[in-house]
Amino acid sequence: MSKEEVLEKLRRSFLSYDEEATRKAAAEALAAGVDPLEAVSVLTETIRELGEKFSKMEIFLPDLMLAADAMRAGLTVLKPELMKRKAETRTLGKILIGVVKGDIHDIGKTILVTMLEAEGFEVIDLGKDVPIRKFVEEAQTHNPDIIAASALMTTTRPEQRGLIEYLKHLGFRDKYKVMVGGGAVTSQYAEEIGADGYGENAPEAVEVAKKLISK
Amino acid sequence: MGKLRKNWKIWGLATNFRFVTLRVGVELSRSRVWELWRRAETGPLCPEREFDLKRFYPAVKRLVKEYDITYDPETVIPTDNTLIDDAFKAAIDLLLEVGVLCTDTEKIIKLEEGEIKEALATFPKEITVGEGKDAVTLTHRKIEDDKPPRIMGGPNGSPISEEMAIPIYQSYIQEPMLDILFYGTPTTVEGMEVKAGSPVELYAEIANVYWMKEAARRAGRPGICTLGAAGATAAPQILASLVEGGYKKTDAMQLSPPPQLKAPYFMLCEAAHCIEYGCRGVVIPSSIIGGLAGGPEGAAITNIAECIAFAILFNTPWVHPFMPEALHAPGCSAYPPEMAMELLSIAALVKHANLIITSGANSRTFSGLCTDTTFYEIAAPAIGKTVIGANLHAGSARKGYYTDYMAGISARCTGEVGWAAVGLKREDANEMVKTIMAKYEDILPPKGTPPVGKKFQECYDVQTVTPTKEHEDLYKKVKKELENIGLAFKY
Ligand code: B12
Numbered sequence: 001m002s003k004e005e006v007l008e009k010l011r012r013s014f015l016s017y018d019e020e021a022t023r024k025a026a027a028e029a030l031a032a033g034v035d036p037l038e039a040v041s042v043l044t045e046t047i048r049e050l051g052e053k054f055s056k057m058e059i060f061l062p063d064l065m066l067a068a069d070a071m072r073a074g075l076t077v078l079k080p081e082l083m084k085r086k087a088e089t090r091t092l093g094k095i096l097i098g099v100v101k102g103d104i105h106d107i108g109k110t111i112l113v114t115m116l117e118a119e120g121f122e123v124i125d126l127g128k129d130v131p132i133r134k135f136v137e138e139a140q141t142h143n144p145d146i147i148a149a150s151a152l153m154t155t156t157r158p159e160q161r162g163l164i165e166y167l168k169h170l171g172f173r174d175k176y177k178v179m180v181g182g183g184a185v186t187s188q189y190a191e192e193i194g195a196d197g198y199g200e201n202a203p204e205a206v207e208v209a210k211k212l213i214s215k
Numbered sequence: 216m217g218k219l220r221k222n223w224k225i226w227g228l229a230t231n232f233r234f235v236t237l238r239v240g241v242e243l244s245r246s247r248v249w250e251l252w253r254r255a256e257t258g259p260l261c262p263e264r265e266f267d268l269k270r271f272y273p274a275v276k277r278l279v280k281e282y283d284i285t286y287d288p289e290t291v292i293p294t295d296n297t298l299i300d301d302a303f304k305a306a307i308d309l310l311l312e313v314g315v316l317c318t319d320t321e322k323i324i325k326l327e328e329g330e331i332k333e334a335l336a337t338f339p340k341e342i343t344v345g346e347g348k349d350a351v352t353l354t355h356r357k358i359e360d361d362k363p364p365r366i367m368g369g370p371n372g373s374p375i376s377e378e379m380a381i382p383i384y385q386s387y388i389q390e391p392m393l394d395i396l397f398y399g400t401p402t403t404v405e406g407m408e409v410k411a412g413s414p415v416e417l418y419a420e421i422a423n424v425y426w427m428k429e430a431a432r433r434a435g436r437p438g439i440c441t442l443g444a445a446g447a448t449a450a451p452q453i454l455a456s457l458v459e460g461g462y463k464k465t466d467a468m469q470l471s472p473p474p475q476l477k478a479p480y481f482m483l484c485e486a487a488h489c490i491e492y493g494c495r496g497v498v499i500p501s502s503i504i505g506g507l508a509g510g511p512e513g514a515a516i517t518n519i520a521e522c523i524a525f526a527i528l529f530n531t532p533w534v535h536p537f538m539p540e541a542l543h544a545p546g547c548s549a550y551p552p553e554m555a556m557e558l559l560s561i562a563a564l565v566k567h568a569n570l571i572i573t574s575g576a577n578s579r580t581f582s583g584l585c586t587d588t589t590f591y592e593i594a595a596p597a598i599g600k601t602v603i604g605a606n607l608h609a610g611s612a613r614k615g616y617y618t619d620y621m622a623g624i625s626a627r628c629t630g631e632v633g634w635a636a637v638g639l640k641r642e643d644a645n646e647m648v649k650t651i652m653a654k655y656e657d658i659l660p661p662k663g664t665p666p667v668g669k670k671f672q673e674c675y676d677v678q679t680v681t682p683t684k685e686h687e688d689l690y691k692k693v694k695k696e697l698e699n700i701g702l703a704f705k706y
Contacts, residue, residue: 060509061541062272069268102411102447104473107506107541154374154402154618155411155447183545183616184374201542 006032007042010074014046017066019073026077036081043071043078044120051118054111055203061107064114071117091122093213096144098126098135099182100159105152108182112150112202119206132163139176145213146197148205150182157184161193177212181205240339242530248490251528252483254324255317263477266316266323267507271475274312275513278305286511291555291652292599292645293562303563306519307331310476315524318473319480324528331523335568338532342571344395344495346465349431349438351394353533353571356604358562359640364606364633366392367573368626370399371610372445372469374618377403380423383671384430385680386623387609388439392630393623395467396427397608400445402618411447420444420451424461442467442497449484456492467495470529474500475507475517478528486529497573498525498534502560504552505541514538515556519563526570533571535608536560537578543660547614548575549592550659551652557596558603565604574605576629579615581658583668584622585686588655590693593628595651598702601636602644612668619670624682624690632697635704643701650700 001009006029013021022043029039050067053059095116099106106128113125124142126134130149139147147167151157160180167173179197180190190198197212199205243251261270278284282301293299310331314323341354353365368387375383380401387393401409404419420443427441443462444452456462468489472482489496502518504511515538522534537546538557544550548557557574564570576597582589589612600607609629611621636644658665671677674686682690694704 054505055542057505057510057542060513061503061506062268062509065264066268066272104447104479107474107503111541153411153447154400155409155416155445158408158410183614 001032003032003034006034007039010039011042011046014043014067014070014074017063017070019070022070022074023077026074030077030081036078036085040075040078040082043074044118047071047118051115054114061111061114065110068114068117092120092210093145094122094124094142095146095148095209096124096126096135096139096142097148097150098130099128099150100156100163101129101131102159103151103153103156104128105182108152108202109150112148112181112205115202115206116209119210121209132159132166135163136166136170136172139172144176146177146179146209148179148181148209151180151185152183154184157182157189160185160195164194179205179208179212240337240532242338242532243334243527245490248530251324255320255322255478255480255483258314258317258322258324260321261316261323262321263316263318267475271313272507272509274309275508275517278309278516279509279512281305284512284516286552286555288551288555290645291551291558291648292603292641293559294641294645299559299562299566302516302559303519303567305516306523306563309516310520310524313476315476315478315528317480318477324478326524326527331527334527335523335570338526338570340532340569340571342495342533344440344465344467345438346463347438349436350465351440353573353606355569355571356565356606358565358604359602359638360604361638363637364601365394365573366607366609366626366630366633367395367397367442368393368609368623368629369397369442370621371397371578371608371615372400373579373611373615373621374402375399375621376618377401377405377422379619379671379677380426381430381433382675382677382680383619383621384427385434386671386675387626388431388434388436388623389680390623390626390630392634393439393626395440395442396431397610398423398427398441398443398445399621416446417451417454420446420455421458421461424455428460438465440466442469444468448481449488452485453488456488456494462494464493467497469499470496470525470531471499471501472521472525474503476521476524478525483528490530495533496529496531498522498529498531499537500525502538503541504538504556511552511556515559518556518560522560522564522570523568533573534564535573536564536605537575544581545614546575546578547581547592548578548596549580549652549655554596554599558599561600561603561605572605573608574600576600576607576609576633577625578608578610580612581614581660581665582655583613583620583666584670585674585689586666586668587689587693588658588666589625589668590628590690591651591654593625594632594693594697595648597629597632598636598639598644598651599648601633602639602641607633613665617670619672622671622675622682624686628690631694631704632702635702647700647702651697
């Protein structure tokens, strides 16, 4: 197979959201002598296209989630090779994200996670109903650039303020940028509690994350 | 699966039960409920992500295709009976194939075909809520039924300030057409911020039910059913039922399982409270368009399956089809795909499941109060849902996120439009709905920007609890417009 064919096969395996096939196609690409960076960009470009399609409702949340799984599978093959060549895996930055304690509204968060990943962020997803201490402990383990907290209710958004206070108390406030969002949160509330960033929807949140990281 | 489907016949219960007058049915016995719930411990293991992506989603996609369920934006109110029947069959196949996941144990609660049939055949066909002269009977309605819909209304869980809570509730209850009051979520109580899981949340829910009952007393309808409860877990609803003057056995509770086909233990605890306390539960599943169930069609068959599954698992005949759209319109009833798919789900349930149905005429509007578009957003679904066989639900404004953006006039509009739509044929109603949709399509996201409008205290006199003249006049103007397109109001 030519280089183009190998990459096309990778793209197609990925588009069928098949983890095993993507892993295999990635290995084949390497075996065929394809630059791993090129293989990685096939994956990232394709997932960005999928993100676009999702925002037009041509594909749906589970498609993005399946694609994210397949992408991770492909990357497990490609990444070690990149490391060997000392090539920089270009991630935009690392984001730790979760829905705050007491809140199980996780659809918006999941959409945001897939969009951030599609844009090239490395995302650690803590899921829903996440206590403040867990955010902080995981932050210490993973050392993200941004901690992002989602809240959908007026009764759970106080947790976002609590998170910022906790970080301050530990003296970690400046170590991480803190982003907040979710239906119950407004830019005004975000400002009030001293967050660094807010996004009304996922595309806006991605842009804000990019800005925060370049600061 | 193919075999299963071949054996599956449409049950035609709707016709059988019209003649049952003496016995209107009973729920499952407690031992049957426990038998079902035990499956959350003994059923086959399936990690949640595997359930979502490998078990549920492929099945939905396949069944939508196999049964050729399609969303046609031109037909808001479903008229194609084959489509309605197929949506129901697909939903039953889905439920039998996939089951319900208990997310705490990550085990599957499987329901058998016989169990589903039995429950739907024997469940009550009408229920009474509220007490004394304020008691109302909610019944199964039919497609194009000449029986008027019941009206449930209130802030719909959206945030309310403690200062405005009583007048807001009163504004709904004093509307003559309102039959059931739906709770709001207090943001503070005695100045304390309400936080999920904290004792303040418990206290707030006790205050909340007192506010609802006080508003009912002031409106002269002390026995009206108040439907709760605000709160992130079962605890607030339980405590607010135990206290003197709290929720009564004649009141009702919202039971909202997370998407899709999930029964976490906290939900079963809420259902257990309803069963043991003896009040009614209403199943409000969120089958999200663009979410785990995929597109509009997938969400629709999922919603039908969820209404049936949770009616059985929570042991209540009262279901509330609901299909928020993930990107632009979470829970706004007038959004075209949400409206059309909720109508399809209702049609299938009305025709084949004989459950008692309420559904949003305006779970939420995009527009704020005191705008003409907010009334049009209410009118379109109110007509569609009346004609297709639901009882109606009037909720809040501005997507439900903004404090005090709700008022009783929404329930008035819902009720008056709903009653006016009684007797319409689906085809005629469809044309009417489309004409109304054209009046608000420009404000729909992503392209449009809904008007912020006003909040309760800006368009109601808070002391007399009456809409301002501007507000009242605006509603009258919209009513005239609706008359011009052929809606015949009763008064
Ligand atoms: C679906 C839904 C549910 C589902 C949630 C399922 C799930 N797995 O997510 C279920 C049925 C479980 C549910 C339960 C409840 N719900 Co609910 N729910 C909704 C609903 C209809 C849609 C939410 C949604 O998914 N929106 C779509 C997503 C995509 O939007 P989003 O989350 O806002 O995310 C976008 C942006 O905000 C942003 N974003 C999100 N997170 C983040 C994070 C960061 C850092 C940034 C920058 C951006 C960002 O990007 C996202 C994509 O664009 C809303 C109503 C509404 N209008 O939204 C009510 C709503 C949120 N629920 C409400 C309530 C009251 C409840 C219950 C208490 C009801 C009850 N009594 O049982 C329970 C509480 C359960 C709990 N403990 O959390 C209220 C909250 C009112 C309040 N107090 O503020 C709302 C507003 C409904 C209403 N009354 O109008 N609910």
